[in-house]
Amino acid sequence: KNQVEQSPQSLIILEGKNCTLQCNYTVSPFSNLRWYKQDTGRGPVSLTIMTFSENTKSNGRYTATLDADTKQSSLHITASQLSDSASYICVVSVNPLNYGGSQGNLIFGKGTKLSVKP
């Protein structure tokens, strides 16, 4: 079964500090890996999308890395702000040509809940 595991489950940091969130996956056939930010009670918003050949991608203060050999990804947040408090979800996309799976084309992790304190 395709799976995405995220760590830590939750994290508390002080405003201005950096942090790194981890994602390990066993998904085949791999298409791409995405990081989403989800505010409480709201829909996820895409931060980055990386294909097999990309090993790093940035979006402002967010930098995602991908190691396709070890099937690991990380999301690094620099100079955290109070508004960064949210859940961060790692999502791996199955090759869209392989329709029919009961999990759908997106395999979601359970997310890391980040709290940024003043």
Place this chain on the structure above:
Amino acid sequence: DAGVTQSPTHLIKTRGQQVTLRCSPKSGHDTVSWYQQALGQGPQFIFQYYEEEERQRGNFPDRFSGHQFPNYSSELNVNALLLGDSALYLCASQGRDSYQGEQFFGPGTRLTVL
């Protein structure tokens, strides 16, 4: 561009009732997927609609059904509601030109079953 919209925002129902949730995809998108997200969990795939037909389905009972209209909007229907159906229901849309099949999520409908 209004993005993906969902209605209603919140809904409270009692066990045994039926509910219909609605989704309008992002302009230019023709594929709609529905997800159920329990508190503290990642979204679980319910089904996906394309060209008014269910293209994929997750491990959800037949109580969960859907529909897609010619304008690509979609409905999710849940019959005989159970307490365990309480969750955030997310709709996501994508188009043929979506980069890497990126799905754009709506704000969700919070369903509470009492």
